[in-house]
Structure formats: C-alpha cells, structure tokens
Amino acid sequence: MSAGSGTGPRAPATGVGRAARPDARSRRQLALMLAPYLVGLVGLVLLPALVTLALAFTHYDLVRPPAWAGFDNVTALVEDPIFRIALTNTLVFAVVAVPLRMLLALGLALLLHRRAPGAGTARAAALLPTAVPEIAYGLLWLWLLNPLYGPVNQVLRVGGENGLTALGRTPPQWLTDPTDARAAIILMSLFTMGETFVVLLAARRALPRDVYEMAAVEDATGWDVFRRITLPLMAPVLALLAVRDAIASLHFTFVPAFVVTDGGPPPYATTYLSLFVYQTGFEYLRYGYAAAATLVMMVLTLAAVLVQWRLIRRYRRFYPR
Amino acid sequence: MTTVRLKSLLAVALCGALAVTGCGSGAGSSSRDQVKLLVFGAPEELAAYRTLIDAYEAARPGYRVQLIEASDRKDLLARLATSVAGGAPPDVFLMNYRFYGQFAAKGVVEPLDERIAASAAVDPADYYPVAMDAFKWRDQQLCLPQNVSSLAVYYNRTLFAKYGVPEPRPGWTWNDLVGTAIAMTRDNRGVVIKGTEAEGAARLPAVHGLGVEPSIIRLAPLVWSNGGEIVDDPDRPTRLVLDSPAAREALKNLVDLRLAYGVVPSDAEVEAEDDESRFVNGRLAMLMTSRRATTNFRTITGFDWDVAPLPVYRRPVGVLHSDAYCMTGGSRNKDAAWRFMEYAMSADGQKIIAATGRTVPSHVETSRSPAFLDPNLPPRNSRVFLDAIPTVRALPTVSTWPEIEDLSYGILENAVHRGDRLDDVIRELDTKSRPVFARGENG
Numbered sequence: 222m223s224a225g226s227g228t229g230p231r232a233p234a235t236g237v238g239r240a241a242r243p244d245a246r247s248r249r250q251l252a253l254m255l256a257p258y259l260v261g262l263v264g265l266v267l268l269p270a271l272v273t274l275a276l277a278f279t280h281y282d283l284v285r286p287p288a289w290a291g292f293d294n295v296t297a298l299v300e301d302p303i304f305r306i307a308l309t310n311t312l313v314f315a316v317v318a319v320p321l322r323m324l325l326a327l328g329l330a331l332l333l334h335r336r337a338p339g340a341g342t343a344r345a346a347a348l349l350p351t352a353v354p355e356i357a358y359g360l361l362w363l364w365l366l367n368p369l370y371g372p373v374n375q376v377l378r379v380g381g382e383n384g385l386t387a388l389g390r391t392p393p394q395w396l397t398d399p400t401d402a403r404a405a406i407i408l409m410s411l412f413t414m415g416e417t418f419v420v421l422l423a424a425r426r427a428l429p430r431d432v433y434e435m436a437a438v439e440d441a442t443g444w445d446v447f448r449r450i451t452l453p454l455m456a457p458v459l460a461l462l463a464v465r466d467a468i469a470s471l472h473f474t475f476v477p478a479f480v481v482t483d484g485g486p487p488p489y490a491t492t493y494l495s496l497f498v499y500q501t502g503f504e505y506l507r508y509g510y511a512a513a514a515t516l517v518m519m520v521l522t523l524a525a526v527l528v529q530w531r532l533i534r535r536y537r538r539f540y541p542r
Numbered sequence: 543m544t545t546v547r548l549k550s551l552l553a554v555a556l557c558g559a560l561a562v563t564g565c566g567s568g569a570g571s572s573s574r575d576q577v578k579l580l581v582f583g584a585p586e587e588l589a590a591y592r593t594l595i596d597a598y599e600a601a602r603p604g605y606r607v608q609l610i611e612a613s614d615r616k617d618l619l620a621r622l623a624t625s626v627a628g629g630a631p632p633d634v635f636l637m638n639y640r641f642y643g644q645f646a647a648k649g650v651v652e653p654l655d656e657r658i659a660a661s662a663a664v665d666p667a668d669y670y671p672v673a674m675d676a677f678k679w680r681d682q683q684l685c686l687p688q689n690v691s692s693l694a695v696y697y698n699r700t701l702f703a704k705y706g707v708p709e710p711r712p713g714w715t716w717n718d719l720v721g722t723a724i725a726m727t728r729d730n731r732g733v734v735i736k737g738t739e740a741e742g743a744a745r746l747p748a749v750h751g752l753g754v755e756p757s758i759i760r761l762a763p764l765v766w767s768n769g770g771e772i773v774d775d776p777d778r779p780t781r782l783v784l785d786s787p788a789a790r791e792a793l794k795n796l797v798d799l800r801l802a803y804g805v806v807p808s809d810a811e812v813e814a815e816d817d818e819s820r821f822v823n824g825r826l827a828m829l830m831t832s833r834r835a836t837t838n839f840r841t842i843t844g845f846d847w848d849v850a851p852l853p854v855y856r857r858p859v860g861v862l863h864s865d866a867y868c869m870t871g872g873s874r875n876k877d878a879a880w881r882f883m884e885y886a887m888s889a890d891g892q893k894i895i896a897a898t899g900r901t902v903p904s905h906v907e908t909s910r911s912p913a914f915l916d917p918n919l920p921p922r923n924s925r926v927f928l929d930a931i932p933t934v935r936a937l938p939t940v941s942t943w944p945e946i947e948d949l950s951y952g953i954l955e956n957a958v959h960r961g962d963r964l965d966d967v968i969r970e971l972d973t974k975s976r977p978v979f980a981r982g983e984n985g
Contacts, residue, residue: 283627284648369746369814384746396813397959486809487952503620505945506644508627 270519277516281509283502294513304514306489307497310403311518314493315470315525318407322414323463330421331451344422351415359480362409366395366481399490402482406491409477410470417462424458425451460533467525471495471518494518575605575878580622580632582612583900586837590898597894598885607882615641619944626650631870633879636688638865639676639936640759640943645868646679647941647983652869652876653682663884673864673904676936679985685866686887689901690909691833692860692930693763693852695719696921700845701726701749701827710828710850712929716764716795719828719853723751723805726827737804751805753817754830756796756954758782758947759861759937764792766935768855778984779938782950782975784968792855793957793964800958809959821847832863833927836899840920849921851930860934864904902927942982949974 277294279287298304329347333340350358365373373395380387393401428451436446452459475495478484484492484500492500494514502511581591588611595607610632612618619641625631626645637645645651658664664686666674673687695710702709707725710718729735730748737747754760762772770788773779784793799806807820818835820826824845829835830852839847852860867883869876885891892903893913902924903909915924937943950971957967 282648283623284645284650367814368810371814394810397809485952485955487956489952500948503623504616505942506623506648 273512273515274519276509277512279509279512281512282506283508284506287509290509294510295516297510298513298517303489303492304497307492307494307514308517310490310492311471311474311494311521313403314407314410314474315467318410319463319466319470321407322411322417322466323459325411326414326417326421326462327455327459329418330425331447334422334425344418347418348415350412355476356480358409358413359476362405362477363481366405368392368394368396371395396482397486399486402486402490406474406477406482409481410473413473417466420458420462421455424455428454456533456536460529460536464526464529467529468522471522475499494521575875577605577607577634577875577879577882578610578632579607579882580610580612580618580625580635582614582618582636584837586898587900590895590900594886594891594894597890598882601885601890602881605878605881622650626870626872629872631872633873633875634867634869634883636865637685637868639685639687639862639939640947642677642685642866642868643679643939643943643983643985644941646684646939646985649871651679651684652871652873653684654686654869654880655683657880658683661880661884664887668906669887669904670906670909670931672862672931672934672936673866676862676864676939677866677868679939685868686883687864687866687904688886688892688895689833689863689865690904690931690934691863691902692927692934693760693830693832693863694926694930695828695830695850695852696821696835696839696847697828697850698821698824698826698845698847700847701824705732709848710853712851712926713858714850714853716853716855719752720795720799720803720805723799723828724803726751727803727805737806737808738801746811747804748825750807750811750820750826751803752799752828752830753820753826754796754799754806755817756951756958758950758954759863760830761793761796761954762937763852763859763861763935764796764855765789766859766861767852767857768792769857773938773979776938779940779982780976780979782946782971784971790964790968793968796954797957797961797964801961806958809955833902834863834900836921840899842920847920848923849926850923851926858930858933860930862934862936864936865901902931939985940979940982941984942978945978946975949978 276287278290278292280290280293281287329343333344333347353361365371368374374392377386377392378384381389384391386392393404395401395405432450432454433446436450441449472495474491474493478491478493478496479499482491484490484496494517498511498514498518501514502508579591579595581588583591588609591609595609598607599605610621612621615638618635618637622631622635622637622645631650642651658666666683669687670690673690674683677683677685677687697710699709705726705728707722710722714722724736725734726749727735727737727747728749729745735745735747737750758772765772765784765788768788768791770786770790770792771783772789774781774783784790800808807815807817807826811820815823815825817826817829818831818838821829821835822838822842851858867886869879869883873879886895887905889905889908889911892901892905892908893911895901896903896908896913899919903914908914909928915928940946953962953967953970953974956962957964
C-alpha cells in the first residue's frame with residue numbers, strides 16, 4: 222500500500238533517517254494547511270449539525286431556552302400532512318432529477334470529449350449555468366417560465382393559435398399547475414449539472430485509447446463500446462457522482478422553490494424538505510420541530526448513500542477487476 | 543524550523559483573522575449610542591427611513607441610527623429571530639400587528655408602558671386607539687403604531703371615463719362592485735367580455751375589472767360587513783369559522799369573482815403579472831388593497847387614478863393594517879432606542895414617513911394635516927382611509943397567526959382559481975387551522 226513511503230522496516234537505517242525528517246515536516250505542513258478547513262468543518266458544520274440533532278428532541282423556538290420533548294417532534298412530523306407532502310416531493314425529485322442529471326452530464330461528456338469545431342464553446346455553455354449565482358439563476362427562470370410572457374411558453378406557442386401550442390394544447394402552466402411546477406423545478410436542476418459534466422469529461426478523456434482501438438479492430442458497434450468499455454470503466458466515477466448528486470438533491474431544491482414557486486402552487490406542490498425546514502424554523506419559530514425534519518433529511522441522505530453503495534458493490538461483482 | 547514556525551504563526555494569524563471577521567456583526571460600529579433599526583420596504587420607503595434617520599441625527603447631535611434593511615417581511619422575521627437567538631438583536635424593528643404575536647408571546651418585545659408614562663413626547667391620546675390597542679399584549683403596550691391603514695379600492699379614473707362607467711361612490715354595495723367590475727372587464731377592442739371564457743383557447747381580457755388576492759385579510763372585512771366572523775373567539779381563537787351563512791355568502795361571492803364572472807385575473811395571469819403591476823400598467827380597472835400601494839402608484843404618469851372605500855354588505859367594516867416600532871427586550875441600548883422611537887412617533891417623524899404616501903399616520907393630528915391629505919398628490923380622496931378608521935377591526939394576534947395566513951392562502955387560492963367545492967374549502971380551513979390555533983399563545 223505504501224510502496225513509495227520508504228519508511229518500511231527493511232529500509233536502510235540512513236534511509237530511514239533521511240526519509241523521516243521530510244515526512245514529519247511535510248505532515249506538519251499538511252496539517253497546517255488542513256487546519257483552517259478542519260476548523261471551519263468542525264465549527265461551522267459538524268458542531269452545528271450535532272447541536273441541531275440534539276435540538277430535534279426539544280421544544281425550541283430560537284428565543285426561549287430549549288425544553289426536552291423526547292420524541293414529540295418526530296411523532297408530530299409523522300402526523301403532519303405538510304411534512305409528508307414535503308418528504309414525498311423531495312423523494313420524487315431525487316428519484317427523477319438525479320438520473321436525468323447524470324444522463325445529461327454523461328451524454329454531454331461523451332459527445333464533447335473529442336476535439337472538434339465548436340466543442341470548446343459547447344463545453345463552456347454546458348458549464349456556464351453552474352457559475353450563475355443561485356438567486357440570479359432562480360430569478361432568470363422566473364422570467365423564462367412566466368406563463369404568458371415567458372420565452373419558454375412563447376416558443377411552445379409557435380405554430381399554434383389562440384394561445385395554444387401547435388398541437389392544439391395549452392402550454393405548460395409552470396407556476397400554477399402542481400405537476401408542471403414540479404417539472405419546472407426538475408428542468409431548472411438539469412442545467413446546473415456543470416460540475417458533474419466536467420468530472421465525467423475528465424474521466425472520459427482519461428480512458429486508455431488502445432482499448433477503443435481494439436474495439437474498432439473487432440468492429441464493435443457504438444452501443445457495444447459504450448456498454449462493454451466506456452460504462453464499466455467510468456462506473457466508479459459515475460457511482461461517486463450519483464451518490465454526491467443524490468445527497469445534493471436534498472438541498473438544491475431550496476432556492477428554486479423559495480424564489481420561483483414559493484413552495485406552491487397550492488397545496489405545497491413544490492414544498493421540499495429544505496423549504497419546509499426553513500419556513501418552520503425561521504418563519505414560524507419552531508426550530509426544534511425543524512431540527513427534527515433536518516434529522517429526517519440526514520437519515521434520508523444516509524439511506525441514499527447506503528442503497529447506492531450496495532448497488533455499486535453488486536455492480537462490481539459483474540465486472541471484477 | 544524557523545520557516546515552520548513562521549508558517550505556523552501565519553496559519554494561526556489567518557485562522558484568527560477568519561474567526562474575527564466571521565464572527566463580526568458586520569455593523570461596522572460599536573458606538574454605545576448607536577441604535578439598530580430593522581425594517582423592510584420598497585426603495586422609496588427605505589429612502590424615507592434614511593430621511594427620518596438623518597432628521598433625527600440632525601435634531602439630536604451625537605445620536606446615531608443604523609438602518610438594517612430586510613428584503614421582505616419573511617426575511618425580516620428570519621433576521622429578527624436569528625439575531626435574537628444569537629444574542630445580538632436590533633434595538634428597534636418595524637412589524638405588522640398580525641405577525642408580532644409570535645415575538646410578543648416569547649418575550650422578545652420590551653413593554654413600553656413605563657417609558658410612555660414618563661415621556662413628554664409620546665401621549666397615547668394623540669394616536670388612533672384602534673392601532674394602539676392592536677399592539678397591546680396581556681394589557682401591556684409593547685409597540686408604538688407607525689400607521690393605521692385599511693383596505694380600500696384603488697381605481698383607474700381614466701379607464702372609467704373612457705368606458706363611461708360611473709366611478710365607485712362611498713356606500714356602494716358588493717353588488718355595485720361586481721356590476722362595475724363586469725362593466726370594466728374588456729377585450730382589446732374595448733368590448734365587455736367575460737374573463738372565464740379566456741381560459742384556454744379564447745381571447746384574454748385586455749383589462750380586468752378587479753384585482754383582489756384570495757387571502758384571509760381580504761376576506762375578513764367582507765365577512766364582518768355581512769355580519770359574520772372569521773374566528774370563533776377574536777380574543778382566544780381556536781378555529782376559523784366560515785361555515786356561518788354570512789361568512790359562507792361572502793366567501794362564495796369572492797370565489798364567484800373569478801369562477802362565475804371572470805372579472806379578476808386567472809392564477810396564470812397573476813403569476814405573469816401581479817395585480818399591482820397590472821394596475822400600474824393600465825390593465826386593471828380596480829384593485830382592492832391597502833394604503834401601502836400608494837408609493838408605487840405615485841409613479842404612474844399615463845392615467846389618473848383615485849381611491850374609494852370598500853363596498854358594503856350590511857354595515858361598513860374595514861380591516862386594520864398597522865405596523866409599529868417595537869423595542870427588543872434584548873436591546874443593549876434601550877434608552878437611545880426609546881429616544882429614536884419618540885422622534886419617529888412625533889408629528890415631525892410621522893410627516894417624513896407619510897410623505898412617501900405609503901402610510902396613513904397613526905398620529906391623529908398628522909393624519910389630518912397636508913402631510914397626508916396633500917391635495918396636489920394622488921390619491922385625491924385620501925380621506926377615505928381616515929373615514930374608515932372608526933369602522934376598522936383588527937385580526938387576531940395569536941402567536942401562530944402567520945401560519946394561519948399562509949395555510950389559508952393556499953386553500954383560498956385553490957377555491958378561487960381551481961374551483962374547489964365551497965363545503966370542502968370551509969371544512970379544510972377549519973380542520974387544518976385547528977391544530978395551528980391550538981399551538982398558539984394569545985395576548
């Protein structure tokens with residue numbers, strides 16, 4: 222495992238002495254460089270997360286001291302219809318949006334990994350929406366999805382009459398119909414897969430060329446190449462990105478739902494757990510209750526990771542190294 | 543070793559700098575006499591607060607006020623809650639009586655009775671009692687009302703003249719309102735059309751007769767005017783009671799504006815262009831809203847507009863809209879905060895805010911002065927707001943009222959735009975509001 226370390230017991234004594242000093246020094250330097258991040262991680266993420274977990278078992282309104290509540294908040298969550306809707310919306314979003322985002326990112330990576338005219342511009346265009354600040358991105362979509370004056374519906378009306386599409390149907394009511402609004406949030410999330418795209422692009426470009434050359438010699442079809450070579454070789458990266466995206470999907474619905482749909486249209490069509498937690502904690506001052514909902518989010522995250530981990534292990538059995 | 547020590551020191555210094563900048567309040571000043579004022583509002587309102595602060599600082603040299611601007615009401619609530627929890631609350635904040643209950647119940651707001659009794663500048667008799675009473679919690683005066691508005695009907699006079707429709711008059715009834723709204727809903731050729739036919743394939747109205755949001759604060763005065771109630775006990779409410787014949791009739795009439803007559807814009811039209819913008823753009827003949835809209839409407843140059851009282855069912859009743867200056871119990875600068883509140887509540891302070899057009903001053907004398915009734919500034923009929931004050935009623939101040947408003951808005955929106963059955967709507971309002979009322983604390 223540590224072939225290059227040079228600190229094994231069989232190394233010459235002088236070698237050990239020479240190697241130990243730079244190692245100890247570099248470790249100290251690494252520790253120092255890591256320290257600010259670790260301080261931030263502990264102080265701004267881990268400790269608040271632990272405190273939030275503890276507050277999930279209290280009645281706490283951000284103002285008066287917390288009072289022990291046992292499992293009252295969790296019991297109340299189970300009976301809360303708005304929480305159940307938020308939980309369902311979150312799970313549906315994750316199940317639909319994560320595979321779509323992965324597919325889109327993979328498709329673009331496979332399409333744009335070669336040197337070709339316009340490929341660089343296309344790569345930049347695929348990455349650009351990720352660089353737009355979240356609130357600005359939300360406000361942009363608020364305009365794009367405007368039911369009457371928005372460009373999306375204007376385009377859909379081309380060829381139609383009396384405000385209908387060319388197929389004679391009413392264009393999607395992105396902000397007023399529950400199903401269309403959920404679709405709009407998923408649509409918005411698709412264009413922010415830039416990071417996933419970049420990682421997959423790098424992964425694809427790192428694949429060995431000779432494997433593809435051998436496949437070409439054997440007249441393998443494009444589908445075969447994808448199924449037998451590209452997918453298995455990229456599977457570890459894809460799996461890692463899928464886990465990351467599944468975790469992220471639990472919270473990146475917040476800004477679109479907050480800015481574009483405000484959790485609606487009624488009843489709570491785009492109220493996701495993240496928005497539910499924010500409203501309950503900071504607008505209604507039920508912080509203990511919101512902390513319990515956060516606990517559920519964390520459990521969901523853990524469950525998503527475990528399920529995907531098992532799937533990856535099962536996949537590896539088919540493609541042993 | 544020296545290099546390592548130097549790097550160590552640098553890292554420690556960086557961490558220290560991060561900690562200091564990260565934990566700083568961002569206030570930029572720690573002056574003992576500096577008062578932090580938390581508000582939200584349109585740019586014109588924020589400009590008025592800056593003018594108020596400048597005038598205060600000029601009148602009281604040495605005293606400073608820092609304006610903290612929230613983006614909207616929800617942002618203000620979140621900022622207030624988190625700053626109180628963090629032990630660094632603003633000294634003074636502005637809040638509507640419908641939303642202050644949750645902070646009053648938790649002891650966030652400082653009682654002001656002793657300061658009022660000792661003050662030479664603030665006399666409760668100078669202010670409208672209905673506004674003062676709205677900010678009493680368990681017999682203690684917690685905040686001082688800045689304004690005392692109510693619901694009214696803004697209308698586009700130019701459009702009324704163009705189509706030869708009589709303008710709204712004091713004492714007009716609900717049926718008059720519906721008839722007027724029908725007569726004002728027109729297509730782009732100026733022909734009266736029914737907005738309900740605009741769904742899907744048919745033409746959209748170029749002008750809608752009326753804009754009114756399907757909220758409990760809009761419905762309440764209509765129910766009261768018809769002799770009904772919206773809650774079972776205004777002092778200690780436990781449920782929404784829209785199942786009485788009077789309340790049901792008022793609710794049905796509100797729903798019919800969209801479903802039967804099509805005089806109010808559809809939900810898609812509202813999402814495309816909100817009612818206030820629609821009015822400003824000349825595409826809405828009438829808009830039922832509070833005095834708050836005036837600031838925006840004063841930017842209108844393309845047409846003449848005015849304001850009329852609410853239509854009446856059996857007796858004239860209005861709903862109170864009022865915001866107040868509240869002092870936080872955790873303020874470290876209460877005396878300075880009180881001095882600023884005294885100034886803001888004085889005739890001079892109220893005149894500055896009234897100049898924006900956004901408020902009806904709670905100070906009786908100021909409300910009757912040209913600062914509010916300036917004949918050169920629209921609306922010409924500002925007196926409508928003063929005439930309504932004797933009839934206005936306040937909504938409950940139960941601590942969970944913000945949740946009640948949010949949940950009822952969704953249900954009422956579906957009733958008006960989706961056509962949910964009235965029985966289901968009334969039952970849903972009742973059953974869903976009960977547990978929220980049960981969690982609430984009353985003043």
